[in-house]
Amino acid sequence: MHVLVAEDDxxxxxxxxxxxxxxxxxxxRVSRGSDVLLRHRxxxxxxxxxxxxxxxxxxxxxxxxxLSPIPVLVVTARGDERSTVRALSLGADDYLVKPVRLHExxxxxIAVTRRxxxxxxxxxxxxxxxxxxxxxxRVSVAGREVALTPNEFGILLSLxxxxxxxxxxxxxxxxxxxDAYAASxxxxxxxxxxxxxxxxxxxxxxxxxxxxxxxxAE
Numbered sequence: 001m002h003v004l005v006a007e008d009d010x011x012x013x014x015x016x017x018x019x020x021x022x023x024x025x026x027x028x029r030v031s032r033g034s035d036v037l038l039r040h041r042x043x044x045x046x047x048x049x050x051x052x053x054x055x056x057x058x059x060x061x062x063x064x065x066x067l068s069p070i071p072v073l074v075v076t077a078r079g080d081e082r083s084t085v086r087a088l089s090l091g092a093d094d095y096l097v098k099p100v101r102l103h104e105x106x107x108x109x110i111a112v113t114r115r116x117x118x119x120x121x122x123x124x125x126x127x128x129x130x131x132x133x134x135x136x137x138r139v140s141v142a143g144r145e146v147a148l149t150p151n152e153f154g155i156l157l158s159l160x161x162x163x164x165x166x167x168x169x170x171x172x173x174x175x176x177x178x179d180a181y182a183a184s185x186x187x188x189x190x191x192x193x194x195x196x197x198x199x200x201x202x203x204x205x206x207x208x209x210x211x212x213x214x215x216x217a218e
Contacts, residue, residue, distance in 0.1 A: 001113060004043035005029045006036045006060070007075070008053050012098070016047060016075070019102040033060035038179050040068055045113050047105075048092070050076040050083065058086055065091035067174045071112040075100055127163045127216045129202055132156065141201050148198065151176055151191045159204065163216035166207045 003020055007013040008031040017027045028043065030036060033055035040046060046064070050057030061072060074087045079097040087095050093112040096105060125132045131140045137153060139146045148156065154176035159167055173179060173188060192212070196204055203215040 001044040002026045002028070002042065003109070004036065004039055004046045006033070006046060006052060006057070007031065007049045008051060009049075012049075015102070016105075019106065023106050033057065033063075036060050037063055037067065037174075040064060040070055041174075041178055043070065045071040045073065045109060047073050047075050047109075050074060050078055050087070058083070058090060061087060061090045061092060063170070066168060066170060069116070071109075071116045073105070073109060073112060075105070125157065125160050127160060127214070129216070130156070130160055130199070132160055139199075141199055146198055148195070149191070151187075152195050152198070155188070155191055156195050156199070159212060159214040163214045166211050166213045168211040170211075172211070 003025050005013055005016050005020070005027050007016060007029065013029050013031070017029055020027050028039060030039060031053050033052045036046065036048065036052075037060065048057050048061060052060065057074070057076065061074070064070070064072065071093045072091065074092045074095045075098065076083070076096075077098045078084075084095050093115075094108050096108065121134075123133070123135050125134065129141060132138070132153075133140075134157065139148055139153065139156065155172060158172045158175045169188070177188075192204070196202070205213045205215060207213060
């Protein structure tokens, strides 16, 4: 599998990457929490240190869990009960205190990824108002096919998958641009405006300070 190693200490990161490589895995190493949120989509699991360069790892874990259910093993020098409980409550799949035994780390990595089943991706998403053929990249509303740009299509798909519920701005940015904190955040508003203009039959409600909801009125 491909593992994202988030560790600010070069020597520790090198040891982890080496051990994972000998076990047949590939790795990407980052030292900043912002890079975890940017690159998690390329990995099948994350090894997360809590002492990263730019942010506390617990805050990174909280934001990551908003975006993805990817397996996360916390690997940290913090051995206190409070940190352990908080990490697990925020969604960490396991918690290891440094120095770690590499064979145990590898065994726990396999265990948590074995329990994780990625959600199946549908080929079509429909509500009472809109039909989206994902493979063909086609959108139909009331029998009318609507041409959308790739980013407009991605925004609509993200909202339609969760029609009737509020979707955070971060989630949409992550799914469409691959970065929940993208500089493209400003252009997001332009693309969303275009979706609303091209699909006036749909109601996309702005939930101030959080995100958006595609209304699915019957």
